[in-house]
Amino acid sequence: MEVQEKLWRWYEKHKAPLNVVLDIASDMIPGTKAFLGILRLAHGWAINKDKEMDTSKVKEMENFLTEIRPLVLDVVEEIEEMQEFHNAKDDREKREVVEKNNVAKEVEKILPRLGQSIVCSLSLMETKKIFNNRYERKKLLGKGGQGEVYLAWDSTARLDVALKLLPLEISNDTSALDSIISEYQRLVKLLTHDSIVQYRQIEKEEKTEQYFLVMDYIEGTSLRKVILEKRRQGMPIEKAAEMLLPIACALDFAHDRRVVHCDLKPENILVRKDGKMFLSDFGLSTEIRSSLSMRGKNPGMISGTLPYMSPEQYQGKPAMPYTDMWALGVILYEMTAGYHPFNATSFEHFYKIICENSIETIENLPQNKWAVLSSMLDKTGKNRPLSAKETLERLQHESIEIKPATYETPLQDAYEKQESRKQKEQEDIQRLEAEFQKRQEKKPVQETQSKILKSQAIEERKIMAKKAVEEIRLKEERKILERKEEKAKSILVKIPGFQYLRKASYSCADQSYKIEEYCHEKTGIVFLLLLGGTFDMGSMEYDSEKPVHKVTLSPFLMAKYPVTQSIWKKILPKNPSVIQGETLPVENVSWQLCQEFCQKAGLNLPTEAQWEYSVRAGSKTKYYWGNEIDPEYCWYSENSQGAVHPVGEKKPNAFGLYDMSGNVWEFCEDSYAPYLVNPSKNPICNSSGFTRVCRGGSFKSSAGSCSSSCREGYGPVWRDSSLGFRCVKILPE
Numbered sequence: 001m002e003v004q005e006k007l008w009r010w011y012e013k014h015k016a017p018l019n020v021v022l023d024i025a026s027d028m029i030p031g032t033k034a035f036l037g038i039l040r041l042a043h044g045w046a047i048n049k050d051k052e053m054d055t056s057k058v059k060e061m062e063n064f065l066t067e068i069r070p071l072v073l074d075v076v077e078e079i080e081e082m083q084e085f086h087n088a089k090d091d092r093e094k095r096e097v098v099e100k101n102n103v104a105k106e107v108e109k110i111l112p113r114l115g116q117s118i119v120c121s122l123s124l125m126e127t128k129k130i131f132n133n134r135y136e137r138k139k140l141l142g143k144g145g146q147g148e149v150y151l152a153w154d155s156t157a158r159l160d161v162a163l164k165l166l167p168l169e170i171s172n173d174t175s176a177l178d179s180i181i182s183e184y185q186r187l188v189k190l191l192t193h194d195s196i197v198q199y200r201q202i203e204k205e206e207k208t209e210q211y212f213l214v215m216d217y218i219e220g221t222s223l224r225k226v227i228l229e230k231r232r233q234g235m236p237i238e239k240a241a242e243m244l245l246p247i248a249c250a251l252d253f254a255h256d257r258r259v260v261h262c263d264l265k266p267e268n269i270l271v272r273k274d275g276k277m278f279l280s281d282f283g284l285s286t287e288i289r290s291s292l293s294m295r296g297k298n299p300g301m302i303s304g305t306l307p308y309m310s311p312e313q314y315q316g317k318p319a320m321p322y323t324d325m326w327a328l329g330v331i332l333y334e335m336t337a338g339y340h341p342f343n344a345t346s347f348e349h350f351y352k353i354i355c356e357n358s359i360e361t362i363e364n365l366p367q368n369k370w371a372v373l374s375s376m377l378d379k380t381g382k383n384r385p386l387s388a389k390e391t392l393e394r395l396q397h398e399s400i401e402i403k404p405a406t407y408e409t410p411l412q413d414a415y416e417k418q419e420s421r422k423q424k425e426q427e428d429i430q431r432l433e434a435e436f437q438k439r440q441e442k443k444p445v446q447e448t449q450s451k452i453l454k455s456q457a458i459e460e461r462k463i464m465a466k467k468a469v470e471e472i473r474l475k476e477e478r479k480i481l482e483r484k485e486e487k488a489k490s491i492l493v494k495i496p497g498f499q500y501l502r503k504a505s506y507s508c509a510d511q512s513y514k515i516e517e518y519c520h521e522k523t524g525i526v527f528l529l530l531l532g533g534t535f536d537m538g539s540m541e542y543d544s545e546k547p548v549h550k551v552t553l554s555p556f557l558m559a560k561y562p563v564t565q566s567i568w569k570k571i572l573p574k575n576p577s578v579i580q581g582e583t584l585p586v587e588n589v590s591w592q593l594c595q596e597f598c599q600k601a602g603l604n605l606p607t608e609a610q611w612e613y614s615v616r617a618g619s620k621t622k623y624y625w626g627n628e629i630d631p632e633y634c635w636y637s638e639n640s641q642g643a644v645h646p647v648g649e650k651k652p653n654a655f656g657l658y659d660m661s662g663n664v665w666e667f668c669e670d671s672y673a674p675y676l677v678n679p680s681k682n683p684i685c686n687s688s689g690f691t692r693v694c695r696g697g698s699f700k701s702s703a704g705s706c707s708s709s710c711r712e713g714y715g716p717v718w719r720d721s722s723l724g725f726r727c728v729k730i731l732p733e
Helices: 005-026 034-048 055-080 083-087 091-100 103-124 174-190 223-229 237-256 284-294 321-337 347-355 367-376 388-395 413-442 449-493 565-571 591-601 608-616
Strands: 135-144 147-154 159-165 199-204 211-216 220-222 269-272 277-279 498-508 511-520 526-530 533-537 549-553 556-559 665-671 692-695 711-714 728-730
Touching (some): 091 103, 135 159, 174 211, 223 269, 223 321, 237 321, 237 388, 321 367, 533 608, 565 591, 665 711
Antiparallel strands (some): 147 159, 159 211, 526 556
């Protein structure tokens, strides 16, 4: 398609006043608010052409601009002459300036014709639907009892996503929604893995009030299609095990976090164009099915798909990790043999052959490998192998050692062992106390005065010794701190590009520090000198934050505030933010965009360890101010009114850092992966993982996501209005 570049340059030049006029016109006609979003999307495509878009919509926007240009030209130029308009911080303030000025009368005169043009253009584009001014539905990917799945274009993140529309019965049921949203939040927090399709958002469509899930889109096909292509032929079990290995790793990862898939089948395994497999539809399918069952739709339905359900699922028992192992075994059998091990036509028939009948062996499959495969399909769940990954790896080798089945379910046995240890410790304490009491009773009732005096003298000497040791320890700590300060000062003198500002005192809760502040000459960012040291990282509240471990950091400079939009434009002229304002944090940035900014500015993203050390500022509580959420310190879902706020409006932590909790999530340098358990110095996770760490929560987040230890993960190109960052400067050792 040939783009009318001159027309788009005219729109680029006048888009601020023109968008205000179009926004006012859209208010006249219900259902036309999406128009501005389509116009901005078409403009972005016409300028960059870096993503797919329906060119018919671009063409229609060009026709629209051509039609209205002579109509709005005089009004637009009059608005551009108003100094108050240019001084306005954001679109809302710009609109208020126009509506309060005499130019509003001129705008009012052209509104009827302008509104008619908008309606006409929208009617020509009605074949494709825009969800919430952001997601453009492109085509249907699949449809079933649990909803419809569409390929869509995310105009904010500028990438393809998958939208799963939940059934209207659920969208209208508050209790069902609460259950699904709760499970969604749990899965998002626990299941960030390279081979698991990630949930990104759960939203309500503004017009129909139907809820939908936003997921990563995997371009390719499903494992079902691969199996159909090999129908009646099968493949070597070694090849099938190799293909399924990423799925096995994903299952082990989920089981370690006490999450069971419950509905593993070839349709839920996606195969990307390069052959890599991804596991999708984790957990929420069971919640949706359960909700529909309670509403009388599909009554009596149990979790799972009949041909892949385990014996315990047919018997109504709770799903456990070994339930997924059964389904993986069925899929492996199907890929190897070229046909399904269980063929039936009804629930009762499936129940009989799965729970009672023996499984037919696969012809020409070596006995040792059949032994491993059949162990995955053992009728008794606890006799199945523990690790999916180890099981498939054994199938890939010629000699296979079949380990005895010693399955311990993390959902039950971990708690039982913990309780058993606690009970034994309590019994030991009671036994020792009883023995001590008996010895005391055997002693003479009266003691001599000399023994009493001797005992008192010993206690006094102990107290004096403790005081002396404590004084020595405090002196040594002061000396170490002084040496760190002197070392840090000597280092900074050698760093070009920074100017010393001042030494300031900050306090928060029971922590107080005197902090050196510096200014980065290229960007104007204020940095704080943090001396580093050893601290406890992580928490025991959630699996993704475990274990608590020792980390040692060298001195470094940390930005006092998140990067603002005014700072961003000094380095990269194009402001990606959804809500724009000079003092607002830059948002709608990806990890890759943050890296581009840092490289051009000569700075870095903080490591995850540097970020947590900085937010804690010596504290060991859930938040850096205490154990309960306090709106005086952060912007989050309960007080943000659904928008970002200027940086520095809330109280700082004890290091003098602002907005470390809430407002925008902050990207870190690290890949998202489980913590290392061993103490380390200046750690950074550079695993092959796709997902990158975000910390601190945002204006959209619940209180728990704003804690000092909460971890989140996003892909390196993922963008959202809640994602931002701040910078560090690494100092030489």
